[in-house]
Amino acid sequence: MEKFAPTVVVIDDSAEVRALIKTHIRLSGLLTVVDDGADGTEAIGLAHRHQPELVLLDMSMPTLDALDALPGILAVSPHTRVVIYSGFEREGLADRARELGATAFFEKSMPVARLPIELRALLDAEPFAPAPPAPAPDQPTEGRNVLDEHLERFLEVFDEAAIGMATMTLTGGIVRANRALARLLMHPQDDLVGVDYATLTAGRAESLEGALEQINSAAADLVHIEHDVAGAPGPRTVLVALAAVRDSGGQALYIFVQAQDITAQRAAEGELRRSEDRFRLLVEAVDDYAIFMLSPEGIVASWNPGAQRSKGYTGQEIIGQHFRIFYPADRQAARHPEHELAVALQQGRYQEEGWRVRQDGTQFWAHVLISAVFNDRGEHIGFAKVTRDITERRAYEQERDGAAAALAEANVELESLNGRLQQALTDQAQFLAVTSHELRTPAAVLGGSADTLARHWTELTEGERATLLEGMSTSAARLRRLLSDLLTASRLDANALALHPERLRVSQLLETAVRTAQTTLADPGIRIAPGPEIEVMADPYRIGQAIDNLVDNALTHGGAPVGLSANLAGTMAEIRVTDSGDGVDPGIVPRLFERFATGDSIGGTGLGLFIVRELARANGGDARYEPEGPGHASGAFVLTVPLA
Template sequence: MPGSPEATPLPREQIDASSFRLLVEGVRDYAIYMLDPQGRVVSWNRGAERIKGYEAGEIIGSHFSRFYREEDRAEGLPARTLATALAEGRFEAEAWRVRKDGTRFWAHVVIDPIRDASGTLRGFAKITRDLTERRATEEALRRSQEEFRLLVESVTDYGICKLDPEGRVTTWNAGARRIKGYEPGEILGRHFSTFYTEEDRAAGEPQRALETAVREGRFEKEAWRVRKDGTRFWASIVIDPVRDADGTLLGFAKVTRDITERREAQRELERAREALFQSQKMEAIGQLTGGVAHDFNNLLTAVIGSLELVRKRLPAGDRNLALIDNAMQAARRGGALTQRMLAFARRQQLDPELASVAALVDGMKSLFDHTLGPAIVLDIDCPATLSPVRVDTNQVEMALLNLVVNARDAMPRGGVVAVSAREIVVTAAMAASLSLGEGRYVRLQVKDQGHGMDAATLARATEPFFTTKGVGKGTGLGLSMVHGLAEQLGGRLQLESREGQGTTASLWIPVAGGEAEAPAAPVPATDAARSLAILAVDDDALILVNTAAMLEDLGHEVTIAYSGREALAALASMPHVDLVVTDHAMPGMTGTQLVEAIRRTHPALPVLLATGYAELPNGESTKVPRLNKPFLQAHLARAIADVMQAQR
């Protein structure tokens, strides 16, 4: 430019040196400074001021060891760092350093020796970076990872392990050691299929589990798994794929829990619920069956009584006699059927007495021989030393005969029927599984070698009218009758059976103690021929008319009443009454309530209770003599004779 002095350009070396100095001075994230050969500070940039807290005037000329901790200086570390830089051409390390205010920071330090063209040492270039925040972050991450590792390692209820992409075990926690029994050194590197059962491995289950986890993002299942000692446990298994940020499969996280106890508890709960349901179902069926049997008994009473009276009035040789006899036989079979129904419903009338099971079984040998036939071998083992039981011997004999006949029918080609009896003490531990109370029992057992029953058949075996014998070959009431009798005696019927392995029926009867009683001598029917004034009470006209006709045919004078209140009114107006024959199940006033009312006004008047039920309310009325429906005229006459004989 005219008139202006020309600018004199600086040498290139001066420009480069100046620019480099300005660059170094401006850096704030790194402390960049120079040391002389003895380690004294000769330059100081803004980064050094910010990181270490010293102004240039405060530190230039001072030895760089000032930045070291006291213990590092005592160990001669500053001198060693310079010696290392000279020997190796570079020193690099991370360590604690000290600021002007005495606080420490984590520093990344690089020291390089500086030499001139002739190789003479001019000093050292030193670069320091404050990594305190990064180190804190890394330390926090390390602690987090360590805590997570300790957390996983410390879990003992869950087996947690990591698998590589091929399914080999790469980590193993304490829970896995406890549940599966392997120490890390025994299992790391082995394939996780080691824990599967042999049949599952053969079916390809391990590979399928990994494929499902990869395909669906998760695999979950409950199944049997195998411990190191070969025992099996029921496991809950979850397998999740582990991937990196790019989605590459790194392996699998596998969590296993031993839920064998929980499974058993659940199964026990289900069994208890099923037992409760079965009990409630059988109780409901029992109530229905008992009601039907009672009504049926009433009808049979009228049928049987009328048939008897008609037959007596027909002349000998009348061709209608055969038809009446046939009808009578059918009615009696109906009566036997209702007795079985009442037995199932636990409403049959029992006449309990002390008895010896051994003597009872021994007395039935000839009956068994005739019933079983030549193809069946009978094996009896009933010790005479068994304690006596209190039972209705007729009912127990019928129950035992039912069990023996069932055993025979289960072996159409023949076999062995084993009848045995043992005295067993049921403890508290045994009581729950046997559904019995604690105490001593005689277990009367009938065992066959027949075709057995599957689980579904066994579950229904004691239901009334359920039979596997085919149409016309069984009523389905045999086992239900035995079941009801056992319950009524305070015991139970236990059935054990498997297809192709036969059936064992166990009748558990509580031990009574004492000596078996001899049967009582029969009471002579001396009053059967004497004419009595009898009040007959029943709300069913069919029954009442039939009963009155049977009594009149026996020579008695009969007054009838259709309810308890009518009976009390008739009783008040009758000049003389020898006996009251009353039904139990009547509306308004039951037979037992009528008995109690009669006791208040006529305490010495004998009463005979005719009923199709066995269960009556507790009280004085339960001691009243009873006549079970359906009954024949002979039964009625015998009952009257017994009642009148007892009054003397």
């Protein structure tokens, strides 16, 4: 191994893949593996700790995947080159990874012995030198580099900011200005340096002088002023924030300036004042809408002609009364008017349709909008209420809805059929993609481990050989289970599943499931709870396959310890499987036992739980998921089987 082999961190959620990769990198002598981890969160932490030249990053991982982890890795270790190493196809993913800063995208189909060579080639593509040793504690090199980097970034942000910025002397002389401020003040950026800011204002220059006096006298640290721009072709109003930058003793050193164009805002405020006057005239002229004001307590405070026409009251008759008078007796008794005001105050507005009562006692169907009104100081001063009589429109809509109901009912079945077809196509495509991924990883481990053992048996340590052989065994078991699931699903589709029911002891089924799990894990952490001796009538192979799938699901997606128990429930036996995980996402539960139901919360091919339910039903039982209460947050999978 060369003296200064570049450092690399290996991240993959498969321990077997990590072991295989680390072994080949060590044997190659081209790189030095300084650490490894299983997900994107660990990747960020390890990149920060080791500052490696390379991070080899798996694409799909729990907690945080590669695309989410990439920005974090580069943020904590900017010089690190990140290589995505994925079992998924590169189409689309590679481009997205490079957009986020990845150096390269390798597929796991690449021979693992080639991997160290390709990784080193990425580093050798440009001049490469080992990282210099860290400076001694009394050497400020690292701190100075960080400070320089932060200063450079600040200046970039300063120059590119959309808002006008400048630094200014305590007397108002501009020291530095960004491009946005130059555009705002209509001067070339370089020409602003050394200019007295007051000469760029038109009018209200005294406000700038007053602001500088407040800052110099320490009367204020932040002052806002407004001014017009000298030489502007039209009105241009600028809002300026002057912030004092002081030393540790409180002495002002310089002034930081932020400026923004508020011409449109001030014009809008003027237009608002004019529109308020127009609105008052408009309200008085409207005849089709009841528009009136309420006090915060709901007392009628104003009345327009439209309100008199729709409700029958004159202004003299109604102003001063509570607006509950417009509601039917049952709505008054339920305090619905007060509820409307409470909602409007909390949410800003309240809107509904309902029955209202005129002065003569007749009712009409009304559309009602209540808006909370606040003054300039944010104080609640009342409510604006708009009511419109839509009785005729409601009758028309009821007729229209009745005519449309038959057509809608006819479309429902067609839409349902189309939806099921689309879902089936989507699930099929997802199944093929995920199955390809599920096959590729164990196949890569088997092929790579076998090749490594064949070529480097004498060079490998006893621990490395044991690790590689264990990985081959685990991967082979994964392949056998996947092929078994695919074959069972195929037979279920073809209705070709032959059953041979027998009288079986449940305790024997549970013990067999534990022994099956021990073929891949020395101590899988499965505990069988004591219970009554129960006999069921079922096909021993198929019901055993269903229990094995539930146990494998618990170990893969939940975690040890896994609990197995059985109890009586009427004419059925209930076999319950629990684990120590966080449980199933409630959004996934409705599709949990459906074919090809995969996702971040489930994983796998989407066949395991589907097969469990179908095998249970074929034997006269069923399968379900029960979210548990406190102390059993992970929930339980329950398999029911008919008693013998």
